[in-house]
Amino acid sequence: MGWLRRNLIGIVAVLVLIYLFIPIAVVAILSFNDPAGKFNVAWNQFSLEAWQNLCGVPGVCSSFATSIQIGILATIVGTVLGTMIAFALVRYRFRGRSTTNLLIFLPMATPEVVLGSSLLALFLNLAFPLGFWTVVIAHIMFIISFVVVTVKARLQGMDPRLEEAARDLYAGPTATFRYVTFPLVLPGILGAALLGFSLSFDDYIISAFNAGTLVTFPIYIWGAAQRGIPVQVNALATLVFAITLVLVLSIQFVNYRRRRKLEKAGA
Amino acid sequence: MPSLAPTLSSPSAGAPPAASGVRRRTRTAYLLLIPGLLWLGIFFVIPLVSLFFTSLQAPTDKAGVYQPALQVSNYLVALQEYWPQFIRSFVYAGIATVLALVIAYPLAYFIAFRAGKWKALMLVLVVAPFFASFLLRTYAWRTILSDEGAITTFFNALHLLPQGRILNTPIAVVLGLTYNFLPFMILPLFAALDKIDPRLIEASKDLYAKPSTAFRKVIWPLSLPGVVAGTLLTFIPAAGDYINATLLGAPGDRMVGNAIQTNFLQFRDYPTASALSFILMAIILTLVFVYIRRAGTEDLV
Numbered sequence: 345m346g347w348l349r350r351n352l353i354g355i356v357a358v359l360v361l362i363y364l365f366i367p368i369a370v371v372a373i374l375s376f377n378d379p380a381g382k383f384n385v386a387w388n389q390f391s392l393e394a395w396q397n398l399c400g401v402p403g404v405c406s407s408f409a410t411s412i413q414i415g416i417l418a419t420i421v422g423t424v425l426g427t428m429i430a431f432a433l434v435r436y437r438f439r440g441r442s443t444t445n446l447l448i449f450l451p452m453a454t455p456e457v458v459l460g461s462s463l464l465a466l467f468l469n470l471a472f473p474l475g476f477w478t479v480v481i482a483h484i485m486f487i488i489s490f491v492v493v494t495v496k497a498r499l500q501g502m503d504p505r506l507e508e509a510a511r512d513l514y515a516g517p518t519a520t521f522r523y524v525t526f527p528l529v530l531p532g533i534l535g536a537a538l539l540g541f542s543l544s545f546d547d548y549i550i551s552a553f554n555a556g557t558l559v560t561f562p563i564y565i566w567g568a569a570q571r572g573i574p575v576q577v578n579a580l581a582t583l584v585f586a587i588t589l590v591l592v593l594s595i596q597f598v599n600y601r602r603r604r605k606l607e608k609a610g611a
Numbered sequence: 612m613p614s615l616a617p618t619l620s621s622p623s624a625g626a627p628p629a630a631s632g633v634r635r636r637t638r639t640a641y642l643l644l645i646p647g648l649l650w651l652g653i654f655f656v657i658p659l660v661s662l663f664f665t666s667l668q669a670p671t672d673k674a675g676v677y678q679p680a681l682q683v684s685n686y687l688v689a690l691q692e693y694w695p696q697f698i699r700s701f702v703y704a705g706i707a708t709v710l711a712l713v714i715a716y717p718l719a720y721f722i723a724f725r726a727g728k729w730k731a732l733m734l735v736l737v738v739a740p741f742f743a744s745f746l747l748r749t750y751a752w753r754t755i756l757s758d759e760g761a762i763t764t765f766f767n768a769l770h771l772l773p774q775g776r777i778l779n780t781p782i783a784v785v786l787g788l789t790y791n792f793l794p795f796m797i798l799p800l801f802a803a804l805d806k807i808d809p810r811l812i813e814a815s816k817d818l819y820a821k822p823s824t825a826f827r828k829v830i831w832p833l834s835l836p837g838v839v840a841g842t843l844l845t846f847i848p849a850a851g852d853y854i855n856a857t858l859l860g861a862p863g864d865r866m867v868g869n870a871i872q873t874n875f876l877q878f879r880d881y882p883t884a885s886a887l888s889f890i891l892m893a894i895i896l897t898l899v900f901v902y903i904r905r906a907g908t909e910d911l912v
Contacts, residue, residue: 353717353720353721353725354721354725356717356718356721357717357718357720357721357722357725357733360714360715360717360718360793361718361733361736361737363714363790364736364737364739364740364790364793364794365736365739365740366751366755367740367743367747367748367749367751367752367755367790368739368740368743368748368751370751370754370755371743371744371747371748371751374751374754385750385753385754385757386754386757386759425646425647425650426647428643428644428646428647429643429644429647429648431643432639432640432641432643432644435640436636436637436639436640436643437636437637437640438637438640438641438644444644444648447648447651447652447655447656448651450655451651451655452844453843453847453895453896453899454847454892454895455847455848455850455851455852455868455891455892455895456848456851456852457851457853457867457868457871457872457888457891458659458662458851458871458888458889458891458892459655459658461662461871461875461884461885461888462655462658462659462661462662462885462888463654463658464875465658465661465662465665465881465885466654466657466658466661466662468665468881469661469664469665481654482654484650484654485650485651485654485655488647488650488651489651492647539741542741542742543741546741546744546745548745548746548854549852549853549854549868552872552876553872553875553876561744562744562745562746565744565746565747565750566746569746569750569858573747573750577747578747581743581744581747582743584742584743584744585739585742585743588742589735589739589742592735592739592742593732593735596731596732596735599731600731
């Protein structure tokens with residue numbers, strides 16, 4: 345009983361983590377299923393069909409490719425614009441700082457239906473054709489705020505003495521930025537970009553409003569949900585999940601090893 | 612933070628603050644800001660203005676075509692027709708937020724104080740669900756909560772389910788909302804708890820505080836900024852969501868997001884849809900500001 349009481353929080357923590365992963369496990373398990381009817385919701389029979397034939401159902405892979413393209417474009421632009429704002433907020437003094445902060449905060453405090461519908465209202469009033477570019481524009485808009493917040497946190501957490509040391513060693517502003525500041529902020533920027541890409545790749549609501557007849561991967565899934573989601577969709581989603589998780593874990597591992605080395609060298 | 616002091620020593624200004632240098636630095640700041648802020652101005656602020664004007668438009672003879680007007684009655688019509696959806700949205704989102712807080716707190720506490728070298732790994736696991744499709748994860752709950760599934764059978768054996776099932780009831784919608792936005796609760800809670808100096812907790816123990824008293828008097832008050840940020844980041848997307856209600860609920864469990872979506876994309880009743888969006892936005896922003904005032908934490912971002 346004493347052991348249970350001491351470790352109660354740990355047990356609850358592990359249970360919550362398991363809870364977070366149960367639906368993902370279901371998605372992954374059902375990717376090896378050969379469903380009895382058209383709805384892939386209950387286990388029937390083991391099959392590798394979907395994995396061997398990932399693009400076997402029309403529309404799955406083309407919508408997947410569309411989402412990747414949109415994600416890459418929106419992430420690059422959103423990350424550059426957001427990082428610039430984060431630098432300005434942390435490193436410079438200027439008029440209108442609180443307005444800037446509000447403009448960054450508001451998109452995050454606005455429900456996605458409102459973001460999506462308001463952009464659609466603008467495009468409709470301008471008679472702007474809906475499709476690939478309207479979705480890219482919308483995604484850049486919501487990525488910016490998340491990038492600003494992430495990069496800002498990294499910049500604020502940086503030891504200012506490192507840059508002072510560079511200047512003491514006669515590094516000019518450009519050299520200081522290139523060899524000290526930028527490498528130190530880069531993990532934060534990459535993290536923000538990864539977050540931005542996941543948000544874009546996975547976005548349904550805002551895309552649905554502004555896509556017109558364009559079909560992104562989430563829009564494909566939504567449409568398919570009414571008539572049965574093909575097993576291939578589960579396989580692709582599982583693949584994306586596994587690749588991203590391995591990517592993030594290896595970045596973490598490299599960071600951990602590097603920190604250990606530094607700590608040892610410092611000791 | 613006040614914005615009017617360009618001459619005070621800026622954090623990274625090594626050079627003496629000569630007037631021209633300061634002016635150049637300010638110019639750099641604006642050059643960095645303008646592209647991003649312009650984007651937000653054109654594709655976030657102007658759309659909201661556009662949404663407002665659309666919400667006042669009047670119908671024409673042609674279906675789906677509207678003309679500029681000042682038809683304030685659109686708002687009354689929208690509220691009259693869709694007030695149950697509004698109530699449902701805020702009740703469902705409210706319950707989901709409280710549930711998420713209760714579930715997230717122990718995990719955030721554990722990562723902040725007990726995880727040791729596993730801290731970074733556990734944080735990755737908390738955000739990992741974002742790497743799997745939101746729609747598919749929500750859809751997976753149909754399998755987990757299905758009528759023949761273990762969970763439904765168990766609760767039915769205890770006669771705890773008023774409708775004899777979980778799927779296609781408000782319970783499933785609330786469970787889906789709780790699950791989907793849980794990481795948004797865990798991360799800010801962790802950030803706040805991680806900042807607490809563990810010595811404060813030791814000090815409370817030295818002063819013979821019971822663990823429950825230490826929690827009530829030390830940990831909980833210091834974690835409040837995280838509680839405020841987490842509840843907002845959970846409540847706002849939950850209140851506007853329509854995916855969970857569509858995939859996990861019955862037609863009678865629809866939320867205001869559903870109403871906005873169907874009016875915009877199916878009925879092409881743009882004024883009603885815009886009015887609904889605007890009311891939702893106004894209610895949420897009011898709640899946010901009242902809540903932040905009350906909780907006394909202004910620096911959320």
